[in-house]
Amino acid sequence: MIGLADCNNFFVSCERVFRPELAHKPVIVLSNNDGCAVALSNEAKALGFKRGDPFFKIKDRASAAGVTFFSGNHRLYGDMSARVMTTLRALSDDIEVYSIDEAFLNIHSETDDYAGLARYMAAKVRRDTGIPVSIGFAPTRTLAKIASRFAKKYPGYAGGCVIDTPEKTAKALTLTPVGDVWGIGRRLLKRLQIYGINTAMDLASLPQERIESIFNITGVRTWKELNGIPSIVPDNDSEHKTITSSRSFAKEVYTFEELHKAFAVFATIAAKKLREQKEHALEVEAFIATNRFRDNAPLYFNSCSVTLAESSDSTSEILKAALKALKRIFRPGLGYKKAGITISRIAHSPQPHIFSDIAKMEKMSKLMLTVDAINNSQHSSYAVKIASMGNGLEEISRKDHSSRLFTTRLEDIIEVHA
Numbered sequence: 001m002i003g004l005a006d007c008n009n010f011f012v013s014c015e016r017v018f019r020p021e022l023a024h025k026p027v028i029v030l031s032n033n034d035g036c037a038v039a040l041s042n043e044a045k046a047l048g049f050k051r052g053d054p055f056f057k058i059k060d061r062a063s064a065a066g067v068t069f070f071s072g073n074h075r076l077y078g079d080m081s082a083r084v085m086t087t088l089r090a091l092s093d094d095i096e097v098y099s100i101d102e103a104f105l106n107i108h109s110e111t112d113d114y115a116g117l118a119r120y121m122a123a124k125v126r127r128d129t130g131i132p133v134s135i136g137f138a139p140t141r142t143l144a145k146i147a148s149r150f151a152k153k154y155p156g157y158a159g160g161c162v163i164d165t166p167e168k169t170a171k172a173l174t175l176t177p178v179g180d181v182w183g184i185g186r187r188l189l190k191r192l193q194i195y196g197i198n199t200a201m202d203l204a205s206l207p208q209e210r211i212e213s214i215f216n217i218t219g220v221r222t223w224k225e226l227n228g229i230p231s232i233v234p235d236n237d238s239e240h241k242t243i244t245s246s247r248s249f250a251k252e253v254y255t256f257e258e259l260h261k262a263f264a265v266f267a268t269i270a271a272k273k274l275r276e277q278k279e280h281a282l283e284v285e286a287f288i289a290t291n292r293f294r295d296n297a298p299l300y301f302n303s304c305s306v307t308l309a310e311s312s313d314s315t316s317e318i319l320k321a322a323l324k325a326l327k328r329i330f331r332p333g334l335g336y337k338k339a340g341i342t343i344s345r346i347a348h349s350p351q352p353h354i355f356s357d358i359a360k361m362e363k364m365s366k367l368m369l370t371v372d373a374i375n376n377s378q379h380s381s382y383a384v385k386i387a388s389m390g391n392g393l394e395e396i397s398r399k400d401h402s403s404r405l406f407t408t409r410l411e412d413i414i415e416v417h418a
Ligand SMILES: [Mg+2]
Pocket: 006, 007, 008, 009, 010, 101
């Protein structure tokens, strides 16, 4: 059995954690620059407002109806997401974060009460983070998605729904419009409608030969999943892939400023590697450690992860996240001997979120590629570099093997593990 946890009205729920008086009231969260509605509370939906409604069009009517508006605060949402994921991770053997408000849950030890488990997990996430979540368990990911939809739609499930028998599967599929099935995009939906396929049940009951003749591999997989045959597996390769850039310093480093410079180097190296692999990352971890070989000094090791609002391959975005993490773990007065960053949750394509400024993302990508091209054509990897790097690791690098090109080719001294 696989579980799917999906936060209810996620952005709205994040705002409500800090504005509890807005529970059961209509709330709308707006996109970048307050362009349009991107998240609505059930009460706002009941008033007839929809996702995508332009703000200027609905502003007066919605205000008159008592709707509270929020400009999207995606830093807050990213942080709340990390908290939800932490709780889910503690309650599962393994989770796969699927989006800012969704994760698949793997439970290795079998239980005969998945419904109880799902309700328990939903209640625990709610208590720990304030975020309401709907959890579905089923034999496949696609069915688990459907189960979580039922958990969300019908309060009687108390946040947890299980699809585990042929009867329950048939009932759930009959009640699910085919367009709501995971993986059925708008284009495929149109084709399905031409064939008179309106519910998930219509799709699931077609014979396999027919499915194979009308659909591509994705469609066939979805059909199998609806019939209880697991066919969509996470890309384990990228799931567990990380890039680390770290360094032991020649002497202890005491100030945040020096670490900042070192982190600029780490971010430059890791992000370049990411771009070479044509990949984007969603998580950046920073770690620092004091010298564990010195008996008279305090021993300190700490690490902290930051989730990016949107996946990125940009040096500056990765550095920004790394510094945010570093700020949380940096303790003044200690001499740091080793530090580094690890980037993870790596994916092949950028994963913009609802507030993403796509034009800006593309511009940034082009800029980074230009920087790489210039640096690749020069003897130094840092002909063009991020300003805060300064002279990088020069002062804190070991210089006792002068045959290595410390000052001109930093790759020579940095360990990169992929
Ligand atoms: Mg959701």
